[in-house]
Amino acid sequence: MSTGTAIAVDPHVVTCTLAPRFEAVRTAREFARSTLHGWGLGALFDDVALVASELVTNALRHALEHRPDAPSAESVRILTESVRLPAQPGPAQAADAQLPIRISLVHRSPQVVCAVSDPSSRGPVAREPDFVAESGRGLHLVDSFSRAWGWHPLAGAGKVVWAVFEAENAEVEMAGRHRRSA
Structure with a gap:
């Protein structure tokens, strides 16, 4: 069961609104x-999925930490260890109408941009890597x-954190696969 709603006006700019829940x-x-x-x-999926996971997890962990209906920091930590947690009933479901986190993918050859927006205006801060700690390496993975990656404040409130991927190699690789299979 999905918690998102995808929107596509331009087929190369697609956005999915995410509920502030485990899913x-x-x-x-x-x-x-x-x-x-x-x-x-x-062919880009592994890299984009890892970065998307980190950016959405950061939005859940940091941007929503002061909301009473948001998952707790401990819940988000558990979530990052096992993405297949079941839906959690309760107050978080009442927040579905607000849906404050969005992920967008933009394909402008030869690049793909993954952008995650959230309601917090505080920018992400990469911490010194602590290889013993259970968290704190997400932005290093994004990097x-x-x-490239970065962030920008949004008008009014909130921010968007983005990461750029080179699609050119993936396009060449996919074209080669199609030629070999034909």
């Missing part, structure tokens, strides 16, 4: 999979798996 990370990954495969860029 948001899984929904973001499913959204990335179906969108990238639809664009013929399935490692994308060509």
Whole structure:
């Protein structure tokens, strides 16, 4: 069962609104999979899915931490260890009408941009890597798996955190597969 609603006006700009619930990370990954495969860029899925997971997890953990209906930090930590948690009934479901987190994928050859917006105006801060800690390496992963990343405040309130991926190699790889299978 999905917690997101996908919107597509331009077939190369697709957005999915995510509920502030456990399923948001899984929904973001499913959204990335179906969108990238639809664009013929399935080869990018692993990198984009990892970054999308990190950005959505950060939005759940940090941007929504002061909301009474948001998942607790401990719940989000458990979520990151096992993305297939069942739906949690309760106050979080009442927040569905607000749906404050959005993931967008934009394909402008030769690049794909993954952007996650949330209601917090506080920008992400990469911490010193602590290889013993259970968290704190997410932005380092985003940096490692994308060509570039950054963030911008949104008008009024909120922010968008984005990461850029090179699609050119994925497009060439997919074209080669199609030629070999024909």
